[in-house]
Amino acid sequence: MKLKDLMVGLEYNCTIGNMEQDIDMIIYDSRIKTKSGLFIAIEGFKTDGHQYIQAAIENGAKALLVQKDIGVEIKGMTVIQVEDTRKAMAIVANNAFKHPSSKIQVVGVTGTNGKTSITYLLGQVLEAYKQKIGIIGTIENRIGNTILKAERTTPESLDLQGLFNKMVDEEVDYALLEVSSHALELSRVAGVDFNIGIFTNLTQDHLDFHGTMENYAYAKAKLFSMCEVGVINADSPYAHIMTEKATCELITYGIYNEATYKASDIHITAEGVRYTLCAPEGVFEVVVPIPGQFTVYNTLAVIGAASSLQVPMPHIIDTLAQVKGVPGRVQSFTSAKGYSVLVDYAHTPDGLQNVLETIKEFAKGEIITVFGCGGDRDKTKRPLMGEIAARYSTHVIITSDNPRTEDPLSILDQVEKGVKQHKVSYSKMVDRKAAILEALQQAKAKDVILIAGKGHENYQILKDRIIHFDDSEIVREYIQGEE
Ligand SMILES: CC(=O)N[C@H]1[C@@H](OP(=O)(O)OP(=O)(O)OC[C@H]2O[C@@H](n3ccc(=O)[nH]c3=O)[C@H](O)[C@@H]2O)O[C@H](CO)[C@@H](O)[C@@H]1O[C@H](C)C(=O)N[C@@H](C)C(=O)N[C@H](CCC(=O)O)C(=O)O
Numbered sequence: 001m002k003l004k005d006l007m008v009g010l011e012y013n014c015t016i017g018n019m020e021q022d023i024d025m026i027i028y029d030s031r032i033k034t035k036s037g038l039f040i041a042i043e044g045f046k047t048d049g050h051q052y053i054q055a056a057i058e059n060g061a062k063a064l065l066v067q068k069d070i071g072v073e074i075k076g077m078t079v080i081q082v083e084d085t086r087k088a089m090a091i092v093a094n095n096a097f098k099h100p101s102s103k104i105q106v107v108g109v110t111g112t113n114g115k116t117s118i119t120y121l122l123g124q125v126l127e128a129y130k131q132k133i134g135i136i137g138t139i140e141n142r143i144g145n146t147i148l149k150a151e152r153t154t155p156e157s158l159d160l161q162g163l164f165n166k167m168v169d170e171e172v173d174y175a176l177l178e179v180s181s182h183a184l185e186l187s188r189v190a191g192v193d194f195n196i197g198i199f200t201n202l203t204q205d206h207l208d209f210h211g212t213m214e215n216y217a218y219a220k221a222k223l224f225s226m227c228e229v230g231v232i233n234a235d236s237p238y239a240h241i242m243t244e245k246a247t248c249e250l251i252t253y254g255i256y257n258e259a260t261y262k263a264s265d266i267h268i269t270a271e272g273v274r275y276t277l278c279a280p281e282g283v284f285e286v287v288v289p290i291p292g293q294f295t296v297y298n299t300l301a302v303i304g305a306a307s308s309l310q311v312p313m314p315h316i317i318d319t320l321a322q323v324k325g326v327p328g329r330v331q332s333f334t335s336a337k338g339y340s341v342l343v344d345y346a347h348t349p350d351g352l353q354n355v356l357e358t359i360k361e362f363a364k365g366e367i368i369t370v371f372g373c374g375g376d377r378d379k380t381k382r383p384l385m386g387e388i389a390a391r392y393s394t395h396v397i398i399t400s401d402n403p404r405t406e407d408p409l410s411i412l413d414q415v416e417k418g419v420k421q422h423k424v425s426y427s428k429m430v431d432r433k434a435a436i437l438e439a440l441q442q443a444k445a446k447d448v449i450l451i452a453g454k455g456h457e458n459y460q461i462l463k464d465r466i467i468h469f470d471d472s473e474i475v476r477e478y479i480q481g482e483e
């Protein structure tokens with residue numbers, strides 16, 4: 001690749017060097033070795049990529065893309081200066097892979113909760129319609145049947161464009177992408193050619209990053225000036241922000257407000273949901289074997305998106321009636337002793353409230369909730385989640401999630417402040433495995449245990465190491481031991 005070809009569409013200033021230079025690899029981490037690489041220096045939250053220019057050169061870089069004046073002239077080096085290297089990286093990556101997102105259909109899902117669930121459900125609808133899909137999101141990245149590890153919900157632009165490129169090579173028809181607010185704010189998805197954008201909901205999370213709910217909403221809203229069709233939850237109090245600057249065609253879904261795809265006559269049981277769908281295509285009975293009111297919202301979004309992608313409505317409805325649940329989302333286990341356990345990824349106040357409301361509707365015994373909050377994440381959600389857990393449960397066990405660099409006990413104490421707002425029995429156990437086992441030992445027939453926050457995760461991030469940890473595995477082994 002010639003350097004100048006990578007820069008097409010970019011406003012830049014080549015301060016020294018040669019734009020005809022051949023580039024073997026683009027990198028944004030100086031620790032990666034190249035033969036004649038382009039190193040993109042990114043000013044981060046922890047450190048500044050501009051500090052690692054020398055290291056990148058020692059590792060083979062022959063060109064630099066920077067946003068700061070680097071002062072010295074480096075012999076044989078081409079230096080290109082731009083205003084914002086994150087945005088520039090998205091353009092360069094798009095050029096490097098020859099605009100892969102324009103060669104496949106891309107569906108982007110944004111919102112606080114429901115992104116993973118919707119990509120998985122829509123994926124099943126499209127696969128049953130004989131389409132090849134790729135998924136990029138929290139649980140994993142997948143191309144057809146090939147699974148690739150996911151480090152974050154939405155990858156950096158360079159890695160994202162690389163994944164789209166692999167999907168083009170593998171003849172994927174649809175890429176289903178979770179679009180986090182961090183990704184929209186940090187230009188990870190800049191330049192992606194989205195066919196459909198879906199908005200799920202907006203409730204408190206990530207205020208450590210966005211500061212206010214309004215900033216958080218405007219970050220999400222960016223998706224709707226990047227897609228052709230927007231599928232918007234009409235019941236969300238933030239729907240108007242999503243549509244305010246939207247440049248796409250809009251369709252809506254909802255239960256309470258007027259919407260293009262509207263559900264009524266809703267029945268929710270422990271086994272799943274059933275509702276009547278009023279749509280432009282007609283009136284349909286929808287049955288989905290996943291419990292929770294959020295399943296109604298998630299499937300309405302799937303129906304709106306799939307129908308706009310020309311999948312026939314009877315096919316969509318038939319597939320939804322047989323869908324497999326999403327790993328770690330309301331994943332249910334039944335013990336021979338007659339109690340049941342739900343492993344769920346609820347890690348926000350709204351997510352926790354939704355799953356507990358669902359449990360409350362069908363639980364015939366006591367509700368025992370085991371959960372904690374992640375370290376190095378929005379601290380203000382901790383007491384709120386504590387209050388919600390206490391409001392719906394008979395007993396709460398506050399435990400660790402991923403403490404990361406924080407003191408685990410201090411996180412538990414912050415959750416406890418919320419729990420104490422109700423007269424509920426509770427205990428605190430830093431060791432998550434001990435906490436889960438304690439709940440399993442306490443449970444009697446008809447009780448429901450909710451283990452929330454880590455869902456599909458098979459690791460726990462501690463201060464100095466990452467250990468293998470899997471809520472479902474612990475539950476499965478314990479329950480099998482009882483038989
Ligand atoms: C706030 C945030 O998103 N930060 C991400 C960001 O970090 P950063 O830009 O601050 O990077 P930094 O560590 O300060 O380093 C700056 C630059 O120096 C470079 N560097 C650094 C060291 C070195 O020796 N050489 C070198 O070149 C780094 O590669 C980087 O380019 O870029 C890094 C590299 O890609 C990410 O690892 C990091 O994600 C952190 C770990 C993170 O926790 N992100 C979370 C909050 C996140 O993005 N979450 C959302 C999900 C939210 C949701 O679904 O609800 C997501 O999309 O996953």
Ligand SMILES: Nc1ncnc2c1ncn2[C@@H]1O[C@H](COP(=O)(O)OP(=O)(O)OP(=O)(O)O)[C@@H](O)[C@H]1O
Pocket residue numbers: 111112113114115116117118138153178200201294295297298328329330344345346347350351352354355455
């Ligand atoms: N539409 C929804 N509204 C509210 N809560 C939901 C919805 N869908 C799922 N949930 C709850 O939120 C949890 C997380 O769901 P999911 O993983 O689909 O969200 P996500 O948006 O992908 O989250 P993340 O930001 O971590 O990627 C689920 O385990 C469930 O309890």
Ligand SMILES: N[C@H](CCC[C@H](N)C(=O)O)C(=O)O
Pocket residue numbers: 153347373374375377401402453454457
């Ligand atoms: N996408 C969310 C996931 C949180 C999951 C929870 N287990 C935690 O580690 O806090 C985040 O990065 O904030």
Ligand SMILES: [Mg+2]
Pocket residue numbers: 115116117137138139153178
């Ligand atoms: Mg997700």
